[in-house]
Amino acid sequence: MASPGAHDVTRKPYTGSCHCGFIKYVLHVTLPADPNVSGADLDPAMFSKIYRCNCTTCHKMGYMHCRPVSMTDDFRLLSPLIDKHGNAEGLGVYQCGGMYASWYFCQRCGCRAFTITKPEGGQIVKVNMGELMEQGSKGELKEAWKASDSVKYLSVNAVTIDAGQGDGLREWTERKWVYYLERFKTTGHNISWDRPFEAGMY
Ligand SMILES: [Zn+2]
Numbered sequence: 001m002a003s004p005g006a007h008d009v010t011r012k013p014y015t016g017s018c019h020c021g022f023i024k025y026v027l028h029v030t031l032p033a034d035p036n037v038s039g040a041d042l043d044p045a046m047f048s049k050i051y052r053c054n055c056t057t058c059h060k061m062g063y064m065h066c067r068p069v070s071m072t073d074d075f076r077l078l079s080p081l082i083d084k085h086g087n088a089e090g091l092g093v094y095q096c097g098g099m100y101a102s103w104y105f106c107q108r109c110g111c112r113a114f115t116i117t118k119p120e121g122g123q124i125v126k127v128n129m130g131e132l133m134e135q136g137s138k139g140e141l142k143e144a145w146k147a148s149d150s151v152k153y154l155s156v157n158a159v160t161i162d163a164g165q166g167d168g169l170r171e172w173t174e175r176k177w178v179y180y181l182e183r184f185k186t187t188g189h190n191i192s193w194d195r196p197f198e199a200g201m202y
Contacts, residue, residue, distance in 0.1 A: 008032070008033035008034065009030050009031060009032055009033055009046055009047050010030070010031055010032075010033045011028050011029070011030040011069075011074075012028065012029055012030075012031070012134075012166075013026050013027070013028050013029075013132060013133050013134055014026070014027050014028075014029055014161045014162065014165050015133075015161075015162045015165070016113065016156065016160045016161045016162055017113075017160060017162060018105075018106035018108075018109050018111035018113050018160060019106070019109040019110075019111050020106060020108045020109035020111075022079060022080065022090055022106045022108055022109070023077075023079060023080070023091070023104075023106050023111070023113045023114075023160070024077075024078040024079040025075060025076060025077045025078055025113070025114070025156070026075075026076045026078065026132050026133065026144075027066065027068060027074060027075055027156050027161065028068060028069075028070075028073070028074040028075075029048045029050075029066060029068070029074075029161075030046070030047045030048045030068070030069045030074070031047050031048065031167075031172070031177060032047060032175075032177065035171070035175050036175075037175075038175070038176040038177070038193060039175075039176055039177045039178075039179060039193060040176065040179075040193040045069075046069070047069065047177075048066055048067060048068055048069060048074075049065065049066070049067040049179075050064070050065065050066045050067075050158060050172055050177060050178045050179070051064075051065050051178060051179045051180060051181050051191070052064055052065070052178070052179075052180050052181065052196060052200055052201060052202070053065060053180075053181040053183050053200070054180070054181065054182060054183055054184040054196060054197050054198065054199045054200030054201075055181075055183035055184060056184070057096055057097065057103070058183075059184075059199060059200065059201070061103070061112050061157075062159065062201075063103075063112060063115075063157050063159075064157060064158040064159050064169070064178075065155045065156075065157070065158065066155065066156045066157075066158035066161070067153075067154065067155045067156070068154065068156070071147045071151050071153075071154040072146060072147050072148065072149060072151075075114075075146065075147060075154055075156065076125075076127055076132060076144040076145070076146055077114075077144055077145040077146075078127075078142055078143075078144050081124055081143060081144070081145050082120075082122065082145050084120075084121065084122070085120070086102055086116065086118075086120030086122075090106070090107050090108065091104055091105075091106070091107065092104065092105045092106070092107045093105075094112075100117050100118050101115055101116070101117045101118075101153070102115065102116050102117070102118070102120060103115045104116070111157075111160055112157050112160075113156065113157055113160045114154065114155065114156045114157060114160075115153075115154070115155045115157075116147070116151055116153065116154050116155075117151075117152055117153040119150050119151070120151065121147070121148040121150040121151060122145050122146055122147045122148050122151065123145070123146060123148055124143050124144070124145055124146075125143070125144055125145075125146050126141055126142070126143060126144075127141070127142055127143070127144045128140075128141055129141075129142055173202070176193050176194075179191045179192060179193050180192045180193075180194075180195065180196040180197060180200055181197075181200075182197040182200075184197060184198055184199045184200070185197075185198060
């Protein structure tokens with residue numbers, strides 16, 4: 001039984017990038033405030049959805065989903081700046097199946113960093129890096145892409161979150177804040193907080 005206050009969450013900015021550094025972003029991740037509370041005990045709408053999916057696309061990419069609570073507020077793409085059609089020079093897009101999802105990757109180093117489903121709409125906004133990283137108002141001003149309200153699905157590949165920012169994938173997995181999604185044999189969305197379904201990986 002979760003204790004009072006166990007549903008409190010913390011929201012924290014993490015920088016992320018592809019291996020060569022061409023793709024750069026800041027992702028706000030919302031997690032349980034209490035490290036002893038498993039994700040299974042919380043309302044999943046309250047914190048970022050971090051999961052491994054066993055569908056062939058996610059599995060073969062080694063993709064680890066981290067889907068922000070707010071697609072418009074929690075993800076700022078600093079490089080490259082993608083246009084209204086969802087394209088940018090040097091940014092590869094892979095589409096498969098129903099072609100509804102754009103899996104973005106760096107054409108130089110090959111890392112897949114994020115995924116957006118159609119329609120990709122977004123806009124370029126000015127960001128103060130100090131405020132974005134919650135380190136005060138005296139930050140460098142940069143341009144960034146943010147998703148518009150029309151975007152219905154945005155997932156960041158959590159393995160591209162930069163190391164050395166405190167809690168990370170190891171702690172999140174050990175605290176059971178990462179779940180496993182069944183999409184290999186069924187078309188439903190069965191989830192497990194304990195172990196992957198057939199063909200999935202931890
Ligand atoms: Zn790269």
